[in-house]
Amino acid sequence: MRPLMTIILSAAVFMAALPSFAVSIVPQPVSIRENRSVVRLPRTLTFYGQTRALKNLADVWGDSYGMIAGVRTGNEKKADVKLYIDDAMEAEEYGLEVSVENGVVIRGGSPAGVWWGMQSLAQILLQSDGGDGRPFTVPGLTVQDRPHFGYRSGMLDCCRHFFTVDEVKKFIDILALHKLNTFHWHLTDDQGWRIEIKKYPLLTEIGSVRKETVVGRHGSNVYDGTPYGEGCFYSQKQIREIVKYASDRYITIIPEIEMPGHAEAALASYQWLGCKGEGYEVWPSWGVNEEIFCVGKESTFEFLEDVLDEVCDLFPGEYIHIGGDEVPYVRWKECPDCQARMKAEGITDVAYLQGYLLKRIENHLNAKGRHIIGWDEILDAGVTPTATVMSWRGPSGGIRAAKQGNHVVMVPNTYFYLDYYQTSDPKKNGEPLAIGGYVPLSKSWSFDPYDQLSEDEKQYITGVQANLWTEYIATFDHAQQMILPRYCALSEVAWCEDRTDLDDFRERVKSAMLPMYDRLGLNYAKYGFYE
Ligand code: ACM
Ligand code: ZN
Numbered sequence: 404m405r406p407l408m409t410i411i412l413s414a415a416v417f418m419a420a421l422p423s424f425a426v427s428i429v430p431q432p433v434s435i436r437e438n439r440s441v442v443r444l445p446r447t448l449t450f451y452g453q454t455r456a457l458k459n460l461a462d463v464w465g466d467s468y469g470m471i472a473g474v475r476t477g478n479e480k481k482a483d484v485k486l487y488i489d490d491a492m493e494a495e496e497y498g499l500e501v502s503v504e505n506g507v508v509i510r511g512g513s514p515a516g517v518w519w520g521m522q523s524l525a526q527i528l529l530q531s532d533g534g535d536g537r538p539f540t541v542p543g544l545t546v547q548d549r550p551h552f553g554y555r556s557g558m559l560d561c562c563r564h565f566f567t568v569d570e571v572k573k574f575i576d577i578l579a580l581h582k583l584n585t586f587h588w589h590l591t592d593d594q595g596w597r598i599e600i601k602k603y604p605l606l607t608e609i610g611s612v613r614k615e616t617v618v619g620r621h622g623s624n625v626y627d628g629t630p631y632g633e634g635c636f637y638s639q640k641q642i643r644e645i646v647k648y649a650s651d652r653y654i655t656i657i658p659e660i661e662m663p664g665h666a667e668a669a670l671a672s673y674q675w676l677g678c679k680g681e682g683y684e685v686w687p688s689w690g691v692n693e694e695i696f697c698v699g700k701e702s703t704f705e706f707l708e709d710v711l712d713e714v715c716d717l718f719p720g721e722y723i724h725i726g727g728d729e730v731p732y733v734r735w736k737e738c739p740d741c742q743a744r745m746k747a748e749g750i751t752d753v754a755y756l757q758g759y760l761l762k763r764i765e766n767h768l769n770a771k772g773r774h775i776i777g778w779d780e781i782l783d784a785g786v787t788p789t790a791t792v793m794s795w796r797g798p799s800g801g802i803r804a805a806k807q808g809n810h811v812v813m814v815p816n817t818y819f820y821l822d823y824y825q826t827s828d829p830k831k832n833g834e835p836l837a838i839g840g841y842v843p844l845s846k847s848w849s850f851d852p853y854d855q856l857s858e859d860e861k862q863y864i865t866g867v868q869a870n871l872w873t874e875y876i877a878t879f880d881h882a883q884q885m886i887l888p889r890y891c892a893l894s895e896v897a898w899c900e901d902r903t904d905l906d907d908f909r910e911r912v913k914s915a916m917l918p919m920y921d922r923l924g925l926n927y928a929k930y931g932f933y934e
Contacts, residue, residue, distance in 0.1 A: 440543035451482035554866025661726030699740025758785025825931030
């Protein structure tokens with residue numbers, strides 16, 4: 404007994420004598436080493452940026468984290484934080500060093516890499532804050548880090564419920580905070596068309612407003628009798644502003660224009676877009692809608708290509724998402740134009756009519772130097788080898804796609820649908836009404852993007868994403884508590900190939916991220932953390 408007690412006691416005394424830190428970072432970096440030095444940093448940090456882009460990052464960081472530390476720019480010698488490009492690194496890789504000699508030095512393979520390093524710096528500073536206006540006391544340390552996946556994304560549905568420009572910008576800030584580099588923006592659906600298209604003004608005049616909304620769970624047949632969506636769309640000017648805002652944070656936006664389903668708001672605006680040519684309204688209900696674009700008529704293609712041309716002018720990124728999910732074919736089976744198209748093209752299975760649309764649209768976008776992404780239903784519609792498949796009905800579509808050589812983004816509903824409940828007993832925990840399901844923090848964190856894939860097939864998984872569908876999410880406050888803290892799990896799956904210690908992950912989230920949410924005034928779920 405005695406010798407053991409002595410060892411424990413002396414260890415405790417020894418540890419107490421050291422500056423005790425153990426900084427937590429989410430996602431877990433490739434390596435993090437602390438030494439015994441302590442570096443004091445003032446509450447207003449002077450930044451030096453080696454290039455213009457890096458200087459700009461200091462301002463952007465100040466806008467995001469001004470409540471943690473003030474920012475000014477200064478010369479290299481005197482700066483507290485120095486930002487450099489290191490050509491030997493991969494683009495998104497970074498190294499972060501805190502030392503008595505040099506203060507904070509962040510090097511990245513590109514400005515994006517430096518930017519991700521600056522997110523880690525924010526976490527470190529928050530944990531080194533003694534409060535009361537005292538300087539930060541930061542442990543000397545070295546961090547090396549690089550993301551496992553190049554595609555790391557959050558989707559926000561702005562159709563079922565609309566979020567303002569400021570809220571979308573805050574969503575982008577939240578992506579950056581979690582070192583996610585892609586924003587999948589769901590802009591068109593049955594219940595609302597939210598992107599201004601100059602050539603078709605009725606899309607936002609008529610298509611943005613539904614006359615009422617179903618109350619409670621869908622199928623309730625109770626409606627609120629209140630119009631929703633007047634003025635709820637993004638003008639092209641606002642979209643350009645948001646694209647720039649995202650780009651300043653090294654986040655690419657992928658706009659989604661749904662086709663051929665989830666389209667009734669467009670049909671309501673221009674009735675000739677549907678097979679019946681009349682009787683459409685912006686849908687007041689949730690679920691799967693039978694009213695879809697008519698692909699028998701050439702005028703539909705003219706419309707879709709015009710819309711996509713304006714979309715391409717607004718969004719400079721490589722990918723355009725063209726939807727493709729949940730398409731009932733009942734109208735196509737009855738429509739003389741669609742039937743004539745099938746005959747003319749030698750198509751015998753109506754599902755392949757969707758493949759016909761997909762190919763034509765893909766060709767149109769390829770000619771403009773763009774590539775398409777579609778939901779995993781496109782696998783059954785005659786997918787092209789060059790389309791990226793977004794696997795949402797569990798991971799199986801993604802596995803199938805990777806095995807046949809299509810690129811894949813994994814967003815399985817069973818792990819990354821953040822409109823699902825976070826606890827096993829939502830009533831007891833006071834969770835607001837959700838669409839269903841059960842995806843606690845630990846479930847998201849446990850996702851293995853490479854499950855069932857060979858070494859060779861792994862290369863087709865380009866990344867991971869979480870979706871936030873908003874049928875049951877009417878406010879941005881609510882949206883935040885659905886994605887936070889589950890974005891920590893998404894981020895860790897996206898950055899870390901190997902994840903083994905769930906308890907350690909939770910402790911890091913508690914030390915680094917929950918206090919960050921508090922400091923930044925973000926709303927996060929207070930339940931489900933230990934499920
Ligand atoms: C989807 O959730 N319908 C892609
Ligand atoms: Zn038709």
